[in-house]
Amino acid sequence: MAEPFLIVGHRGSPKRIPENTIASFDEAIRAGADGFETDLRRLADGTAVLFHDDDLVEEEIESLTLAQCVERGLALTRVSDLARYAGRTKMILEVKRAGWEETLLEHVSAWPDTVIASFDHSVLMTMRKLGATMPLGMITYGFIVDVAEYAQKVGAAWAFPNYHYVDAEMVASLHARGIKVVPWSTNRRREWDRLRDVGCDGIITDLPAEAVAWRDG
Numbered sequence: 001m002a003e004p005f006l007i008v009g010h011r012g013s014p015k016r017i018p019e020n021t022i023a024s025f026d027e028a029i030r031a032g033a034d035g036f037e038t039d040l041r042r043l044a045d046g047t048a049v050l051f052h053d054d055d056l057v058e059e060e061i062e063s064l065t066l067a068q069c070v071e072r073g074l075a076l077t078r079v080s081d082l083a084r085y086a087g088r089t090k091m092i093l094e095v096k097r098a099g100w101e102e103t104l105l106e107h108v109s110a111w112p113d114t115v116i117a118s119f120d121h122s123v124l125m126t127m128r129k130l131g132a133t134m135p136l137g138m139i140t141y142g143f144i145v146d147v148a149e150y151a152q153k154v155g156a157a158w159a160f161p162n163y164h165y166v167d168a169e170m171v172a173s174l175h176a177r178g179i180k181v182v183p184w185s186t187n188r189r190r191e192w193d194r195l196r197d198v199g200c201d202g203i204i205t206d207l208p209a210e211a212v213a214w215r216d217g
């Protein structure tokens with residue numbers, strides 16, 4: 001039997017609940033999504049949190065401590081708070097910046113059904129050198145020549161390309177090396193149809209409830 005087409009909530013269910021929060025992840029799961037994607041950063045005091053942007057107003061987010069973020073009115077979910085989902089749903093954890101891979105492994109190495117991903121592919125290679133056994137995923141925007149060979153070189157078992165750049169040839173080449181393809185972040189039914197037709201393994205979307213209804217309907 002073929003594996004199901006995965007629906008992954010982009011930072012949870014951000015059109016209904018604020019992104020990168022427990023409530024948003026819960027909403028995506030409640031809607032029937034197979035999992036969620038979220039963004040990981042390490043603050044200046046070493047606290048690992050979920051946050052997408054580089055800056056908070058005009059300050060670099062990673063130059064602040066957790067207490068300073070709270071002082072500025074920002075409530076952050078900690079990476080450790082994701083432990084409640086381990087074994088319950090798929091988690092795609094996007095590491096926004098390299099340099100704390102060893103600490104990250106201490107947090108998540110025992111979590112099943114979890115993928116560590118990044119635009120910075122040096123993160124993947126460092127994770128492998130550290131002995132990570134969990135699957136790794138490369139995030140891309142644009143075209144990469146010999147993408148399947150490159151993905152294998154950096155140790156990726158998953159490819160997360162921007163959906164605009166996905167075609168049947170790319171998907172087939174990655175599948176030939178055992179690499180799953182789940183594009184981001186697509187919110188239109190016509191694109192969901194196209195991506196499924198070219199052989200993708202799923203999608204990452206801001207509309208997980210709608211995407212689940214499309215897939216199951």
